[in-house]
Amino acid sequence: MREPENITEMKQILEAALLTAGQPLGLDDLLKLFAGRMERATLRMLLDELKQDWEDKTLELVQVATGYRFQAKPELSAFIARLNPERQPKYSRAVMETLAIIAYRQPVTRGDIEHIRGVTVNPNVMRQLIERDWIDVVGQREVPGRPSLYATTKHFLDDLNLRSLAELPPFEDFAQSEIPLDT
Amino acid sequence: MLITTSDIKINGEALYELPHDLYIPPDALEVYLESFEGPLDLLLYLIRKNNLDILDIPMSKLTMQYMQYVEKMKAIKLELAADYLLMSAMLIEIKSRMLLPKPEAIEDEDDPRAELVRRLMEYEAIKLAAQKLDDMPKVGEQFQVADAYYQHIADIKPPEVSVDELVEAWRNVLKRAKLTSHHKLGRAELSVREHMSSVLRRLQTDGMCEFSQLFDLNEGGLAKLVVNFLAILELAKEGLIKITQQAAFSTIYLQVSHAE
Numbered sequence: 001m002r003e004p005e006n007i008t009e010m011k012q013i014l015e016a017a018l019l020t021a022g023q024p025l026g027l028d029d030l031l032k033l034f035a036g037r038m039e040r041a042t043l044r045m046l047l048d049e050l051k052q053d054w055e056d057k058t059l060e061l062v063q064v065a066t067g068y069r070f071q072a073k074p075e076l077s078a079f080i081a082r083l084n085p086e087r088q089p090k091y092s093r094a095v096m097e098t099l100a101i102i103a104y105r106q107p108v109t110r111g112d113i114e115h116i117r118g119v120t121v122n123p124n125v126m127r128q129l130i131e132r133d134w135i136d137v138v139g140q141r142e143v144p145g146r147p148s149l150y151a152t153t154k155h156f157l158d159d160l161n162l163r164s165l166a167e168l169p170p171f172e173d174f175a176q177s178e179i180p181l182d183t
Numbered sequence: 184m185l186i187t188t189s190d191i192k193i194n195g196e197a198l199y200e201l202p203h204d205l206y207i208p209p210d211a212l213e214v215y216l217e218s219f220e221g222p223l224d225l226l227l228y229l230i231r232k233n234n235l236d237i238l239d240i241p242m243s244k245l246t247m248q249y250m251q252y253v254e255k256m257k258a259i260k261l262e263l264a265a266d267y268l269l270m271s272a273m274l275i276e277i278k279s280r281m282l283l284p285k286p287e288a289i290e291d292e293d294d295p296r297a298e299l300v301r302r303l304m305e306y307e308a309i310k311l312a313a314q315k316l317d318d319m320p321k322v323g324e325q326f327q328v329a330d331a332y333y334q335h336i337a338d339i340k341p342p343e344v345s346v347d348e349l350v351e352a353w354r355n356v357l358k359r360a361k362l363t364s365h366h367k368l369g370r371a372e373l374s375v376r377e378h379m380s381s382v383l384r385r386l387q388t389d390g391m392c393e394f395s396q397l398f399d400l401n402e403g404g405l406a407k408l409v410v411n412f413l414a415i416l417e418l419a420k421e422g423l424i425k426i427t428q429q430a431a432f433s434t435i436y437l438q439v440s441h442a443e
Contacts, residue, residue, distance in 0.1 A: 020333035059329050070329035074320070080327045088324055093220055096313035104312055116306055118223030119266045159322040169315055174308035179230060179300045 003037060010034070011050050018050075018061065018070050024158055026067035065157035065164065094125050099134065103156075104171045107138050107149035126150075134159070222270035223306045230303070273299065378414035379423075386424060386439045394426075394435035 004010045013033050018025055030047075031038055047068060051061040059070045072080055091099075098121065101113050110121045129135045134156040140146040157164065219225045280295040322328060386392055397415065398408055415437070418424045425440040 019329050019331040022328065022330035071322075072327040072329070074325065077325050077327050081324070091317065093313065096317045097220065097309055100309050100313035100316055103316065104309070116302070116309055117221060118270065118302070118306065119221030160316075160319050161322070161326055169312075171308065171312065174311040174315070176304065176307050176311075179303060 004034070007046065007049070010038075011046055011053070014046060014050055018068060019059075021069070024064050024067035024069040029067065062161065063163055064161060065154040069158075091128070092125075094119075094122060095128055098125050099129055099152075102129075102135050102150050103152050103165070103168060106151040109141055109147040109149055111147060113150075220310075222267045223303060224310070226270070227303050227307055227310075231307075375410055375413050375417060378411050379418050382411070382414055382418060382437075383423060383439070386437060391436050391438045394437060397437065 004013055014030060017030065017033055027040060027043060030043055031040070047061070054061055054070075058073060058076060060073055061068060061070055094117075097117055098113055101116050102108055105112065105116070110126070113121050126135070133153055135150050136153050137148040138151040139149045141149055152165070157167075160168075162168065219228065277295045277299060320326060382397060385397065394415075398411060400408070415424070415426075419426055422440060425438050426435060427438075428435045
């Protein structure tokens with residue numbers, strides 16, 4: 001095995017690793033490919049070049065929360081989806097509302113979620129979100145009972161093609177007209 | 184009737200046919216369970232869709248109705264009954280605080296409805312956020328991640344070997360070498376059967392064959408020639424081949440014997 005000597009060879013190594021990973025690879029993972037003979041700044045530059053190289057191909061190199069990954073161009077996804085015709089089951093409103101509260105108000109306890117939704121949190125709802133690896137426990141609130149504090153995971157951002165929570169639609173966008181007190 | 188009908192307007196028109204049990208009709212319980220996520224959701228619906236002043240509530244009737252409702256709920260979904268009960272308590276508290284005369288000393292007290300309105304509006308925003316999250320493209324649905332096949336091979340380090348292990352291995356080899364020296368007869372026996380097969384296979388394909396052609400003098404040495412000869416004799420003895428010679432010292436021919 002011979003270490004890469006030029007930019008083309010380095011990009012080939014990056015490309016093959018990213019195409020076969022099946023999940024995002026972070027800068028630290030990608031640095032391992034070069035056994036310590038690579039600067040982070042150079043790596044970023046190579047990734048930028050790689051992204052441009054693939055611009056008019058069928059896959060695109062994108063950056064999400066946990067790193068870089070190749071994915072099919074969105075316009076092709078509709079065709080690929082035909083390979084798996086059975087529709088993915090939808091999450092219930094309870095699940096999605098709980099997820100929205102955790103995403104926008106994290107870290108939150110079950111009590112916080114119950115206060116906002118006005119109903120008791122069904123343990124099943126939390127389990128579904130934890131099993132999907134979209135939320136996890138990040139600590140306990142220092143109040144009686146030490147309730148768990150929940151937050152969204154990086155995997156949640158990966159699945160929504162986001163780099164950070166800041167890329168979620170701003171919460172202010174969802175505010176509706178005031179409820180008048182004097183009628 | 185809980186609310187006078189003239190209070191209610193839908194699309195600017197007064198509604199005269201009011202649902203009899205507007206807050207939580209026990210009869211329509213199962214419908215509510217499915218379509219509303221709880222008392223906040225229901226309140227929000229009543230305020231937004233029906234333009235009702237839900238905060239101006241006849242308390243005694245509401246209380247009576249809620250108790251009926253809770254009775255029915257006990258049989259179906261107790262924890263949800265508790266949620267609605269809490270909400271009714273809150274509504275009654277708000278109402279009672281509004282009815283009480285305000286002493287001048289606490290004139291600037293917040294409107295008791297403000298907290299409920301704040302919660303309703305926050306819940307409304309969360310509801311929309313949830314819909315938005317649901318609609319956002321996701322991996323496995325609208326995004327397909329590249330996953331080219333790659334046979335993952337771990338970077339395996341060669342195992343360490345000590346001198347002692349090497350000595351032990353050599354001893355084992357010696358031990359086994361001694362054992363094999365006693366098995367020469369067995370091996371020869373086996374190879375006769377093996378040669379029988381190969382001679383027979385050769386005769387099957389070539390038909391008639393000269394005796395001398397069946398011996399390869401350049402390979403295997405004397406032992407192999409002997410074994411081959413034994414194999415031919417064995418085949419003849421078992422009647423599998425026919426050996427013919429026209430005259431003394433002329434060419435000997437072999438062929439597979441066929442059933443007459």
